[in-house]
Amino acid sequence: MSDTMRAAQYNTTSNKIEINEIPIPEPGENDILIKNVCASLCHSDLMLFWGHTAEKPPMEKVTIGHENAGTVAAVGKNVTGFKVGDPVGCLGCSYACYECEGCSVHNLHCVEGTGKLHGFTTHGHFAEYSLSDYRNAMVLPVGMDLTTAAPLFCAGTTAYHSVKKCGLQEGEWIAIIGCGGLGHLAIQYAKALKLRVIGIDISDSQLESAKSLGADLTFNSATNLGYQKEIFTKTGGAHAAVVLSASNIAYRDAPSVLRINGILMVIGIPKENLSVNALDILLGKYRIMGASSGTPQQMREPIEFSHEHDIQAHLTTFNDIGDIQKIIDLMEDGKTAGRFGIAF
Structure with a gap:
């Protein structure tokens, strides 16, 4: 195989994405080298352009992306539980100790200060090959589709836990505010957990998607100025509201759909x-x-739950890494439901 590959990289000087030819990385002692089948873009990746992240790239150019799935191409000397050819995915933060009190909450809180975010402070996955700390990865369930699995390693785990950790009982009402990239997954998880779902968004197309996924009620908060009153009339107020939107207005208005102590x-x-x-x-x-x-x-x-309940991201893929700017533009537009990625 070639010694180099194309990668979509964020240039810290120009504040733009560029496609560069870079060496295929060699796995360190705790690394698995992943031959990516798919890498998908997360809304938080766009924070690089906003300058709205405390995690600044320490290098001039960093390969973006922290959602991926692929197969193991090589392993480091300390790696256990993985072999070449295994189908895998990984979470967004590698190289923590994975054992301290901070790591029990998030690996960025590691007391050793070694945790690095893929696509921000270490290279990510928008390339044919990428690295992950093996302790931050898992072998996929048998039969799981590698392409649609990629978004589950950020969007899926986030959406699942955002719903599950509300601790609601079967039949209670949950409002999903923002029905797009994260929200369309959260609706699926909520319905699988037998909750009743209120979908709230400012995009009619995303609300149509929410209905198709089983949302019991949907409201366009931009055009229906009385939607909060309707929610209370029909439900008595949501027991929980999960804000998946990156809008300050969404947060401002969210408490108004909650019943007392929601x-x-x-x-x-x-x-x-x-x-x-x-x-x-x-x-x-x-x-x-x-x-x-x-x-x-x-x-x-969440990965096994997704496989068991056939929960999948609505994923639009492109087959050339040079299409990364199209993906960024589609995500920033915010009018199309689902996720976007590159299939290698």
Whole structure:
């Protein structure tokens, strides 16, 4: 095989993506080398362009992407549990210790300070080959499609835990605010968990997708100015609202669809910091939660659940890595449901 490959890389100087020919990486002692079948783009990857991330690339050019699936091409000397040819996927943060108190919450909190985010502080997966710490990866269930599995290693795990960690009972109401890349998966998980779903978005096409996935009620919050009243009339208020949108307005309005002491689940990352009414929290009008899913301990459950319940991302793929800018433009437009990726 060739010693080089094409990679989609973020240039920290120009604040743009470029396609570069780079060496195929050699696995370190704890690495698996993955021959990628698919890499998909996550909305958080776009934070590079906004300058809205504390995790700054330490190199001039970093290969983007932290969602992927492929097969093992080579292993480092310390690797156990993987062999060449295994179908695999990995989470977004490698090279932590995976054992400390911080790593039990998110590997970026590792006390050793060694955790690195793929696509941000270490190279990601928008290339034919990429590396992952083997402790941050898993072998896929038998028969799982490698292409549609790729988005599950960020979008899927995030959406699953955002719903599951609300702790709702069968038949209770959950509002999915933002029905696109994350939301269309969250709706599927919520229905598989036998919850009743309210889909809220500003895109009619994404709301149509939400209906097709089983959302019990849908509302366009931009055009239906009385949607909160309708929600209370029909449901008594949501027991939880999962905000998967990166909009500050979505967060501002989310508490208005909650019944008393409902849960506001914080997932989407807006450009500006959130503002909350402290008295509302003190008096229990609603509760605020987050659902970190960035640890290997939390990876297997959503992947196996997805396979068992045939939950798949709506994935549009392109076959040339040179199409990465088209994918970025589609995601920034925000009008098309699902995920976008490169199939290698």
